Amino acid sequence: MTENPKQAVCGAALRKLVLDTALELFSRDGYFNTSIHDIRRQAGVSIGSIYHHFGNKEALAKALYDDLLQRMDAGLREVMEREPGCRARCDGIIAFLFRAAQDDPRTMRFVLEARHREFLPHEPPVCSSQPFMRMRECIEQGIATGELRPIEVPVAATAAFGGTIRLLQLHLDGVLEAPLSRYLASMQEAAWRAIANDSPNATNNTTNNTTQEPEQ
Structure with missing residues (x-):
């Protein structure tokens, strides 16, 4: 044999x-x-x-969960370090999440949809994990510089990235009418309009970002 x-x-x-x-x-x-x-x-x-x-299986699941979150956080950290202002960072984060959902849908599904606390009861909710804290950091910095309206951070973070996460779930469920990449530019624009500080006195450290759509 x-x-x-x-x-x-x-x-x-x-x-x-x-x-x-x-x-x-x-x-x-x-x-x-x-x-x-x-x-x-x-x-x-x-x-x-x-x-x-x-x-054991629970330890294996935790190792997998930690590995996937670390990889996701590394990508978001690279966006935060590369881009100079809040608009570019928000657009970059959304583009990164779109690419991740297209290139590795199993990972995105496991991170977003698995009920981790049913089999990892001592883990905090996924919304408290480092990648999501990275997105929150982007919002906090934008509010501090005046690029974003001075609203509650959880509200601003949900307005900025909640729609993206929902769109990714629709993509993973196979119910979008067009390829996910088709929605990138409009998702970035909608997210920014929801949180941007349009006051004449607002500090604006960025120009309109032109993040390219991920390849289909």
Whole structure:
């Protein structure tokens, strides 16, 4: 009998293989309908190697959740460091989320739609995670510089990014009439109009951003 080539995977490569497989199965079948044996069988690795790296299914789910949030936060941090003003940052964040939903829909679905606290009861709500705090930081800085209206930060953050998140969910559910990228420019404009400080005395450190649409 020919040995499964995946059996030779070890170390960091094995960890990534198991995390990718868990993401696929959790996204498709749900956490509670997926067993460690399902993951072992799909990944083609030994059950002992999974327990060695992760301990149990809950620990594996937490490792996956943390990994996905770290990757998402890294992308948002890059936007915040690259763009000089609030308008450019808001547009960049929305564009990043659009690209993520198009390029890796399983990850976006798991982050946005999985009921994490049902199987990770000690984790804070996803809206309190670092990526969402990064988006809040963008809003706080915009209010501080006068680029945004001086309204409550949760209200401004919801107005800026809540519509985007809802649009991503519609995309993931396959109910949008056009490709997601078609809505990028109008989503960016609508989000900015909802929060921008149009007062004649407002400090405006940015010009209208022209973030390109992600490729379809």
